[in-house]
Amino acid sequence: MQTTLVNEIETGFVERRRSSMPSAPASVEETGLDFPFLIELLTKTLFIRGQLKLLDLVTHTRLPLVVLEPLLAFMRSKQMCEASRSSGAETAISYNLTELGSARAEDYLRKSQYVGPAPVSLTAYIDQVKQQSIANMHVSREQLSEVFTGLVVNQRILTQFGAAMNSGRAIFVYGPAGSGKTFIAEHLAGLLTGNVAIPHAILVDNEVIQVFDPLTHVPAFSPERSQRNGAPSDSGGLVLDRRRMSDQRWIMCNRPVIKTGGELTLRMLDLDFDENARFYQAPPQVKANNGLLIIDDLGRQLAPATDIMNRWIVPLDRRVDYLSLHTGKKFMLPFDVIVVFSTNLSPTKLADDAFLRRLGYKIYVGALSEDEYAVITRQVCEELQIPFTEQGFKYLLHGLHEKYGKPLFACIPRDILEQVRDFARFENVPAEMSSDLLDWAWGNYFTHD
Ligand SMILES: Nc1ncnc2c1ncn2[C@@H]1O[C@H](COP(=O)(O)OP(=O)(O)O)[C@@H](O)[C@H]1O
Ligand SMILES: [Mg+2]
Incomplete structure (x- = not known):
């Protein structure tokens, strides 16, 4: 394990795989976030966590020292927090909120209870999704054969799936119940290659939207590896390394795969706003960005299948999705997902000819020989x-x-x-x-x- 890692570092393998990870912000400005927003986040963090060492603040906010230092200096100048030093080391400084700081924190928490890794800006998110687009992914016949080894799928269907996965477009799989549509769709996940950076959260109009979901996203590096590569860790020392490293607000993950079935409702495709916590969860199509979204059993949902299909017309056509904040403000997010629709219904029952034409690949899975x-x-x-x-x-x-x-x-x-x-x-x-x-x-x- 150790030797492999060393070899990988020596050959630059790790670096190549990490190359698309954004680099850490070198200033408050480079975070793409407002100074007041960051002050609020930091104040809430200190309020919820209590006294924290500088190192812990880096871990909790995923912001580097160069960003935290001016924020903490500002908070101290406004008597919102105090610093205490237990030894000469920089890591030994701890921060604590003053009474004024705590009162502010309570106000900030009423606005939004989000406390955690700092979000990334919408612009940074849009750029990153484009950079690691699913359309850049190449699926070869060899790969396909490997992933489908031992499965009984005929060549015609395999070739259609292989080509479709290279198209970056939607795939419509139809045929009778029990013919293997879900089975094949799930195996397509094995064809996804390359890692993608996924932000813990994004900030839109000062509202936090959580994107990273531990139930969906699979980090591509073990913690052990990230430490070796200079990510912040709980073991002092590393954090004082001021070399430019990757932006810890993002997590390198495998390309995501999300499957939804009969439980899907149209509302689930909107932003999910928690009235109490006052921040949002990204809908599945956003969590699936740069990956695969399987909409299984189309026709089993409460909403008519045609309505569910219609919901995808704009995203599939324009590669963007429009979402609304609870304030009514609409904004645009990239839609970079291969959507696999699977259904027992006939295509003509689900969409008109014009839409079906735009769908790209329609693959019939029927009876076996x-x-x-x-x-x-x-x-x-x-x-x-x-x-x-x-x-x-x-x-x-x-x-x-x-x-x-x-x-x-x-x-x-x-x-x-x-x-x-x-x-x-x-x-x-x-x-x-x-x-x-x-x-x-x-x-x-x-x-x-
Ligand atoms: N190509 C295949 N090779 C082996 N077993 C298969 C294959 N396709 C389907 N099966 C078996 O049939 C079951 C039902 O398939 P499924 O994909 O759920 O059908 P559908 O989604 O078309 O209704 C699977 O759980 C699996 O056991
Ligand atoms: Mg099925």
């Missing part, structure tokens, strides 16, 4: 430890699928064979592909109509 179906059946048998037999498989194909006119969908082997396994366990008999057991499972699985 007998050979493909056999591969999945064998895989499932192996996993469930049910011996695969040619005879049993023939019975499944002809005695059941053909007889009852059911197409060969990818979900069926697992669903049927799991029932065979359940039954065998219950009856304490060997799980096998006998016609009796298959009949029993089939009868359970399909409703009689």
